[in-house]
Amino acid sequence: MMKLPDSPKNPHLLQKIQYFTDPISYLESNQEQYGDIFNAPILDNSKRQLLVSHPEGLKQLFTKDGQKFYAETVEFLRFIVGDESIFCLEGNSHKRARKLLMPLFHQEGISVYGQTICNRTEQVFSRLTPGTNFSAYRVAQEISTAIMSSIILGIYEEKRVQQLTQLMIEFWNSVSSPLIASVLYFPSLRKDLGAWSPWGYFRHLMEQIDQFLYTEIRDRRVQYDPARTNILDSLMSAEDEEGQRLNDQQLRDELISIIIGHPGVVSTISWALYWIHQHPEVGEKLLKELDTLDECPEAMTIFNLPYLTAVCQETLRIYPPAILTVPRVVKEPVELMGYELEPGTKVCACIYLTHHREYLYPESKKFQPERFLEKQYTPYEFLPFGGSSRRCIGDTLALFDIKLVLATILDNYQLALVNNQSVKPHLQGFGTLVPSSGVKMVFKGKR
Numbered sequence: 001m002m003k004l005p006d007s008p009k010n011p012h013l014l015q016k017i018q019y020f021t022d023p024i025s026y027l028e029s030n031q032e033q034y035g036d037i038f039n040a041p042i043l044d045n046s047k048r049q050l051l052v053s054h055p056e057g058l059k060q061l062f063t064k065d066g067q068k069f070y071a072e073t074v075e076f077l078r079f080i081v082g083d084e085s086i087f088c089l090e091g092n093s094h095k096r097a098r099k100l101l102m103p104l105f106h107q108e109g110i111s112v113y114g115q116t117i118c119n120r121t122e123q124v125f126s127r128l129t130p131g132t133n134f135s136a137y138r139v140a141q142e143i144s145t146a147i148m149s150s151i152i153l154g155i156y157e158e159k160r161v162q163q164l165t166q167l168m169i170e171f172w173n174s175v176s177s178p179l180i181a182s183v184l185y186f187p188s189l190r191k192d193l194g195a196w197s198p199w200g201y202f203r204h205l206m207e208q209i210d211q212f213l214y215t216e217i218r219d220r221r222v223q224y225d226p227a228r229t230n231i232l233d234s235l236m237s238a239e240d241e242e243g244q245r246l247n248d249q250q251l252r253d254e255l256i257s258i259i260i261g262h263p264g265v266v267s268t269i270s271w272a273l274y275w276i277h278q279h280p281e282v283g284e285k286l287l288k289e290l291d292t293l294d295e296c297p298e299a300m301t302i303f304n305l306p307y308l309t310a311v312c313q314e315t316l317r318i319y320p321p322a323i324l325t326v327p328r329v330v331k332e333p334v335e336l337m338g339y340e341l342e343p344g345t346k347v348c349a350c351i352y353l354t355h356h357r358e359y360l361y362p363e364s365k366k367f368q369p370e371r372f373l374e375k376q377y378t379p380y381e382f383l384p385f386g387g388s389s390r391r392c393i394g395d396t397l398a399l400f401d402i403k404l405v406l407a408t409i410l411d412n413y414q415l416a417l418v419n420n421q422s423v424k425p426h427l428q429g430f431g432t433l434v435p436s437s438g439v440k441m442v443f444k445g446k447r
């Protein structure tokens with residue numbers, strides 16, 4: 001058995017800054033120097049925080065998850081999602097939450113949302129006039145929030161949709177701002193000095209979001225209609241094995257946990273628009289594939305299109321929105337890749353580094369959807385949604401959403417990139433990898 005490998009020598013604070021300002025260089029240079037598993041003190045102040053990128057290491061981590069490891073939510077996320085959130089639950093209560101939530105996101109259940117997704121996409125695009133420049137990220141945010149309002153909360157009233165859109169865009173923008181991100185990551189900076197101080201502003205914003213969600217929950221309890229199809233109504237009527245339903249606090253915490261999965265969707269849609277327009281041959285192949293469909297295709301037919309699927313997989317591979325999984329903490333001494341890990345050691349799968357292993361993905365920096373048509377990757381080689389008992393519960397809904405939005409845009413509108421400059425990734429507040437410039441595009445008109 002070997003000792004732990006050496007970790008990067010720079011002071012921890014400097015490493016955190018390096019990681020947040022240029023995560024790709026930080027990860028790649030350390031992997032080059034230290035290999036497939038290294039100590040990267042970037043999450044909090046604990047001394048042992050290992051990042052693993054070797055598929056064999058990920059297999060060992062995920063198969064021992066739950067017995068030898070438990071998941072630990074980053075402290076600031078707990079503040080946002082609340083103690084009753086699936087992100088913060090452990091053991092049996094976590095299993096119970098997954099049992100309640102997962103059926104709501106199964107393929108058969110979500111297929112009813114297809115038309116809503118296409119309508120919401122068209123609604124946002126109908127506001128653009130030919131020749132207008134726009135940010136693909138901003139448009140994807142608007143589309144995604146409008147979709148979320150309808151399918152997660154069951155809100156169709158335009159005024160409420162706009163209210164939620166504004167709150168959520170403010171929320172996402174605030175967690176991307178370096179000031180708010182630093183108060184989230186460094187608890188000692190959290191001083192509420194009024195609405196103009198970063199922490200005071202963020203707390204006030206969270207209160208407004210809570211107020212919005214509690215109003216929806218209360219109204220829905222008063223006017224419950226079992227015929228409505230949305231996640232909130234289904235969640236309200238869901239019962240666990242003992243016949244228990246969720247209380248208001250639990251509903252609010254689960255709703256916010258579901259809502260915060262959406263920056264991943266927004267990031268993937270905007271990256272996909274970037275890659276598709278940077279590689280016109282990819283756009284042409286997608287259009288050819290869409291042309292094979294009937295006039296009014298079933299949502300699931302679009303969802304199952306092979307080339308569209310490969311484009312989404314390649315987009316999620318090259319810049320995975322979640323660069324790391326949720327940290328797993330060692331419960332009792334355990335061996336991982338030949339190293340003996342002591343209790344308290346934190347281990348994250350480094351999704352980005354796994355997705356750029358050259359022997360798995362030759363010329364890994366190049367956008368080549370065909371690689372997913374030619375080869376089947378294991379869950380330890382391609383893992384944009386993490387793995388084991390903590391794997392993302394929204395993966396199918398996310399892909400459904402992304403594919404239908406992209407198909408609607410490509411089939412109906414002509415877009416172009418404003419320039420040919422390459423867009424760099426940037427780490428947003430929650431650790432979501434987003435396009436730094438937002439992807440500047442021009443709307444050329446209807447197809």
Ligand code: HEM
Binds near residue numbers: 086105321326
């Ligand atoms: C492209 C979009 C998305 C990506 C890349 C993504 C990625 C992830 C990842 C990497 C994890 C952690 C898995 C682990 O640690 O092993 C996770 C967890 C989670 N995601 Fe997503 N996600 C996305 C969209 C969504 C959506 C739309 C929802 C809501 C419907 C959602 C809900 C959740 C929840 C509730 C968890 C926690 C699961 C648990 O702790 O048991 N995600 N996601």
